[in-house]
Amino acid sequence: MKRTFRNIAGWLVVTLMALLLWENGSYRVSAQNDKSIQNVNKEVSSNYTIAQLNEEAAVLYRRALENNMEEVRASITRISNSLGHISFEGRTSVEGIHALSETLVEVKEAAAKFKGDKHFLQQASAKLRLAADSLANPAKPLWLQYYKIVKNDLDALSLAADQNQSAAIVVNRFTVLEEHYETIRPAAIIRLEPYQIAQMDAWLSYLKGLTHAKQSDASQLRSMTSNGEELINQLFGREKDESAFVPFVQGPDRRAAGLVISSVIVAALSYAGYRKYRALQQDIFTYRR
Template identity: 40%
Template structure:
């Protein structure tokens, strides 16, 4: 609760977008812009060190980094950095990571996941234009492709596996996405994720519904990452589910292109030859005495 109060009390007074805790008389005095900038740099540096030490399973160093990170938050205003939902997401991520740290037994997978989520969240807060979590777009688009290929091949187990990978990647970036993206985009993606999760269950296999859901997923994923609608996610398989069809069709296109090029080259050669012969006859007549 101490961490939660620290983050909430750092809200600017009169925010008007959420909790009124910022008006509390216990709020820390506001920092100057220079002090605020220094604190935010300390926050980022601490999150990066924490990530490295948790990935290595170094508990003493990680606990020290967590104390530094929490100390850097005290009295910091998040005005202009994120929404109230974003602040909540950041606070929850910090608390989850701290709870993971204080457990008696080190669990490498849990440590790796929680530290990655926290690092991405802090990075998203401080680097809106080039945030690290945006790199997951290609990864999650690949998961969607894998779902589509497995669906086209009639392989429910592989569809489920690809969906779980997509869901796992979203869990890593979720706090970072909430910090940066509108709530409507987050809700839309999570609604789609829930729907696709039900359809990808092998016990309720519905290939037609799943095909439609995956098609919709491309647009929803773009919305989550703030991508333009004309940016391709993957080449949809429309009308034919067999990859051999597309391989054959592409091969046919290549053959046709080469044939067409060969015909044009032959015709051009014939034209050049004819012109040369005509010019030879003219030159012969011209220089004949």
């Protein structure tokens, strides 16, 4: 009986040791496999290129139009995981990288709110698509094809101002123009100088104030829409008579000249706002008397 008990006990010990050794070996193999997978993923991420980013952004945009949220989120994850491994040296400025990152964040937010606003997701995806393409194709980026669209938006707004159409129509015309500009803005930041974007932003901001004012100034609105045509041409690199006239400043000094121009625009807008404020104050004092 004792011998049988010893045999059973010995068999149990041997079995337990064998199980422990097997589990330990399995754990090591699993850990090695996980490490290999991580190394492969890391290698893939480190080799991620701007061309691949552009392709992934195009896929994301198509899936957004198809309302395929599973693929949209998968594309967002792949882009997010790989963005930090891309070399942007010589491709764009710090402002361009920042604009690209902000657009990706906007796409993430839109995907989270997808059920509430499909248009928001599609617009954000379009912005990311154009921004990635602007990096991948600096010579002929897709966002330049928006020239006719933005020009038509401005013409429609200008026509509404000239014909003294209702405030609702004027606001609607401006909203369409603003939306199209915001769609291409990150892509434009990637390619253009900061002062060029600053000029456009300042003009659009003042135009928004005019179109949304309780008492619209028709003459100011017509004047600003007229000035906008030149700014849009410059934004898209379509200055009038470009071949006949040489820019008055060449080389690095063009940025300084742009800052001067921006300062003049801001000063003019501030002065116009100050005059409107003084006129409003005089009306209030006259009414009180």
